[in-house]
Amino acid sequence: MALFNTATVDQLIANYPVVPVFYHEDLALTQGIIKACYDGGMRAFEFTNRGESALATFTALVPFIRENCSDMAIGIGTIFKAEQAAKFIEVGADFVVQPVTTAEVGALCQEKNIAWYPGACTLNEIYQATELGATVVKIFPGNVVGPGFVKSMKGPMPKVKVMVTGGVEPTTESLTTWFKAGVTAVGMGSQLFPSAVLANKDFNQIQQTVASLMETVASLSK
Numbered sequence: 001m002a003l004f005n006t007a008t009v010d011q012l013i014a015n016y017p018v019v020p021v022f023y024h025e026d027l028a029l030t031q032g033i034i035k036a037c038y039d040g041g042m043r044a045f046e047f048t049n050r051g052e053s054a055l056a057t058f059t060a061l062v063p064f065i066r067e068n069c070s071d072m073a074i075g076i077g078t079i080f081k082a083e084q085a086a087k088f089i090e091v092g093a094d095f096v097v098q099p100v101t102t103a104e105v106g107a108l109c110q111e112k113n114i115a116w117y118p119g120a121c122t123l124n125e126i127y128q129a130t131e132l133g134a135t136v137v138k139i140f141p142g143n144v145v146g147p148g149f150v151k152s153m154k155g156p157m158p159k160v161k162v163m164v165t166g167g168v169e170p171t172t173e174s175l176t177t178w179f180k181a182g183v184t185a186v187g188m189g190s191q192l193f194p195s196a197v198l199a200n201k202d203f204n205q206i207q208q209t210v211a212s213l214m215e216t217v218a219s220l221s222k
């Protein structure tokens with residue numbers, strides 16, 4: 001069962017607007033990364049549905065997070081079908097992220113009061129996602145559309161909240177560019193977890209990087 005409803009996850013992401021995007025079948029490694037992200041100041045974590053063991057690993061992660069990261073929301077990403085979303089919601093997903101927008105997933109999430117962040121990369125797709133009830137729309141891939149797209153999109157749709165994934169670097173310059181363009185939050189994957197850091201299980205390094213990023217985004221909101 002989810003710990004947070006839609007409104008609460010929306011607020012968490014607004015308050016802590018950098019969301020890690022990660023998948024690995026190694027449970028201990030993933031637990032260490034989540035704890036490092038939590039200790040660094042993050043409060044939402046997207047685990048992606050990109051491997052055969054995704055559901056089993058996610059199922060094991062939920063109680064770990066509830067016990068060790070009590071005010072962190074855990075979401076599932078790379079969801080296409082409602083039946084996929086249902087399985088992860090059943091074991092405790094607090095939010096569902098899609099690379100595309102499918103009405104059936106949106107309807108299920110709204111029925112369960114689970115935050116739903118569908119993917120879009122055109123004005124029409126963003127508009128349709130909001131018409132289907134999305135409170136935040138994921139713009140993906142961000143490296144293709146760029147910050148200029150977000151800034152231009154905000155002209156006709158100033159109230160639409162967007163989270164960009166892809167093309168966001170863990171640097172002050174990159175974060176400043178995206179947030180000044182008008183994003184509500186950003187998702188960050190491989191750039192946040194370099195292969196050498198993962199290989200060495202250098203959780204302290206991850207925590208320090210995360211803490212620095214969260215300080216940066218906090219300063220941008222002032």
